[in-house]
Amino acid sequence: MTFRVIDTETCGLDAGVVEIASLDLSDAGISNVMSDLVNPGRPIGLDAMAIHHITEEMVAISNEETLLSSLKFGKYRGQTLAQIALQDPDYLHWLLANLRDLSADLRYSLNFYLNGA
Structure with missing residues (x-):
């Protein structure tokens, strides 16, 4: 049996996702590891940055x-x-x-x- 584990990081307690990560976990081990940063379209709280270390610059949208x-x-x-x-x-x-x-x-x-x- 394989389980998919999903984790998110947010801007703070008022939501706004800045990272989505997942992996598949089975008897064979860990596979399909992925992690993507997301621009939340709102400021990232300082308390949240202190926990996950994802900054505004890291999620800035480029043209x-x-x-x-x-x-x-x-x-x-x-x-x-x-x-x-x-x-x-x-x-x-x-x-x-x-x-x-x-x-x-x-x-x-x-x-x-x-x-x-």
Whole structure:
């Protein structure tokens, strides 16, 4: 049996998530570890920062696209985009052509790796 453990860090007692983390726990051990920072759209309380050490700068939104290194979903989950572009570029082309809700960062990253960067 596998259990998924999920943890969040917040801005303080009034909510506002700044980090989401999870892992899968089974008899085989720990797998599928992930952690993502989230811009809460509100200030992070000093008391909260003292506990989790996540600062405003760490969650600041940038207008520049971010180059992602791996997929977090699908049949190649956890593999690097560079590896997938070499082994199965048709899959990345399929993602670009068929998934309408790709984030700007993922769309940018797929194009980056497919165009031989």
